[in-house]
Amino acid sequence: MTQALSPHVIFKQNPDVVGAEVSGEMILLNTQTSVYLEIDDIGARIWALMETPRTLDALIHALLKEFDVDEAVCTANTDAFVQYLADNDFLAKTA
Numbered sequence: 001m002t003q004a005l006s007p008h009v010i011f012k013q014n015p016d017v018v019g020a021e022v023s024g025e026m027i028l029l030n031t032q033t034s035v036y037l038e039i040d041d042i043g044a045r046i047w048a049l050m051e052t053p054r055t056l057d058a059l060i061h062a063l064l065k066e067f068d069v070d071e072a073v074c075t076a077n078t079d080a081f082v083q084y085l086a087d088n089d090f091l092a093k094t095a
Contacts, residue, residue, distance in 0.1 A: 005056055005083055010094040012053035017090050019047060030089055037090065042067070046081060053094045056082055 016032045026044035029036045039047065042063075049062055060078050064071060085091040 005079060005086065008055050008057065010053050010055055011050060011059075011082065011086065011091045012094055013047070013050050014090055014092045019044075028090055033089055035088055037088070043081060046078065050085075050091060 014030065017028055017030050019026060019028045021027075021044075026039045026041075026047065027036060028039065028047065045066070046059065046063070049059055054062075056079060059082065060071075060075050063069070063074055063078060067074070082091065086093070
């Protein structure tokens with residue numbers, strides 16, 4: 001079982017991950033682990049936002065400004081997605 005993410009930890013895109021749009025879908029590939037991930041439009045937006053290092057709280061705040069979504073739903077879904085990205089080395093914690 002993975003540990004819950006702290007809302008204050010700063011994450012950024014792992015530099016070993018490349019992303020590309022293929023046939024209208026965003027594909028991420030970790031070049032070190034060869035793990036790939038196909039993500040939807042909202043996942044692609046989260047990925048783009050993570051180009052700039054930010055906390056989970058800052059990411060959720062940015063998404064709430066852009067999308068018409070309930071805060072609790074946005075928080076739960078974003079937390080789960082970022083947890084997955086971090087667990088699979090798509091995101092890196094900054095020092």
